[in-house]
Amino acid sequence: MGSMKVHQFARGFWEHEPSLTLGCKRLRPLAPKLSNTDNTPTTVPPFDLKSFIRPESGPRKLGSSDDKRETAHVDTHPGGTRWNPTQEQIGILEMLYRGGMRTPNAQQIEQITAQLGKYGKIEGKNVFYWFQNHKARERQKQKRNNLGLNHSPRAPGVTTTTTISSSLTHESRVGV
Amino acid sequence: MGSMKVHQFARGFWEHEPSLTLGCKRLRPLAPKLSNTDNTPTTVPPFDLKSFIRPESGPRKLGSSDDKRETAHVDTHPGGTRWNPTQEQIGILEMLYRGGMRTPNAQQIEQITAQLGKYGKIEGKNVFYWFQNHKARERQKQKRNNLGLNHSPRAPGVTTTTTISSSLTHESRVGV
DNA sequence: GCAAATTAATGATTTATTCAAG
DNA sequence: CTTGAATAAATCATTAATTTGC
Numbered sequence: 001m002g003s004m005k006v007h008q009f010a011r012g013f014w015e016h017e018p019s020l021t022l023g024c025k026r027l028r029p030l031a032p033k034l035s036n037t038d039n040t041p042t043t044v045p046p047f048d049l050k051s052f053i054r055p056e057s058g059p060r061k062l063g064s065s066d067d068k069r070e071t072a073h074v075d076t077h078p079g080g081t082r083w084n085p086t087q088e089q090i091g092i093l094e095m096l097y098r099g100g101m102r103t104p105n106a107q108q109i110e111q112i113t114a115q116l117g118k119y120g121k122i123e124g125k126n127v128f129y130w131f132q133n134h135k136a137r138e139r140q141k142q143k144r145n146n147l148g149l150n151h152s153p154r155a156p157g158v159t160t161t162t163t164i165s166s167s168l169t170h171e172s173r174v175g176v
Numbered sequence: 177m178g179s180m181k182v183h184q185f186a187r188g189f190w191e192h193e194p195s196l197t198l199g200c201k202r203l204r205p206l207a208p209k210l211s212n213t214d215n216t217p218t219t220v221p222p223f224d225l226k227s228f229i230r231p232e233s234g235p236r237k238l239g240s241s242d243d244k245r246e247t248a249h250v251d252t253h254p255g256g257t258r259w260n261p262t263q264e265q266i267g268i269l270e271m272l273y274r275g276g277m278r279t280p281n282a283q284q285i286e287q288i289t290a291q292l293g294k295y296g297k298i299e300g301k302n303v304f305y306w307f308q309n310h311k312a313r314e315r316q317k318q319k320r321n322n323l324g325l326n327h328s329p330r331a332p333g334v335t336t337t338t339t340i341s342s343s344l345t346h347e348s349r350v351g352v
Numbered sequence: 353g354c355a356a357a358t359t360a361a362t363g364a365t366t367t368a369t370t371c372a373a374g
Numbered sequence: 375c376t377t378g379a380a381t382a383a384a385t386c387a388t389t390a391a392t393t394t395g396c
Contacts, residue, residue: 082388083363279366306378355394355395364385374378
């Protein structure tokens, strides 16, 4: 397999907007059984659950790393369930988050994925989801804290670090 | 806090492409109104991870660190405008929708996009978004119609006198 | 000590809301 | 106003922690 063009779906269509590799696997285990009474015009492909859950031999869309060298597998290589981040990965992600990154764009996701890939199997969408979830859940936490906040006018313990060096070259700051 | 809800109906079986921020010319103020109580982090990560936080977007030019780009001229590109579906495309999509398709998976999207590509420029995410929006807005319309039965402002242009009961087979929304 | 049962975290999807182009 | 595009909120589903009984 020399230079073979992968599916067009990977490259050609999303070239304008940065996109990331997303797997074509991992579908919900719920019954793929549609109500067959309706005529689904497009042939709903028979969902081969097993083949989807085993992406190893499946066709990759993009971002296929040259080698996967799973022979040694430092990590669990969970056999095709959901991503289970390692401690290093989490650490880096949290660092990025604390650094101000909230919704990285495709370029950033690509790079992050590449970096985190050194510590374990990971895909771009994992990074994407992680930021989504982390952001949302941090907000939840904060809100919860705010609700029960009418007790001590001053936050005990945590002195809100106002020593922020305000000016920073964070261009990736979309929200806030 | 276990949510024991069992859905027996076929729910989504779609891989969900993470719609990455394109960041081309999409500046969304969207004041999140987040209470700024929490972290205003802006602490430079001690590592070189800052390389992750590269300035976003920029078509393909890298190297220029500072991007104070003006939103002046950069929109004559055919990649910058949004998808404008043709009549054939809409027709096919609606046909598929009426046929029961609601959230096509990646495979299906791929095929649909390929087909629709014959009639005009289109990308996979367009198909994805179309289904999302169409589903949501059909629901809105129905709801509006149901609520405003006694209303008689003006004859609605579209006679969507069909399929009101069909959607009842779905779960009734749990409020909220 | 261990494994089944239970609970807590959190990854992955779906839905609702919002913004802006045409 | 219509509607493509994007994000946030809500929800589902799976894995890790943990409890419990032996």
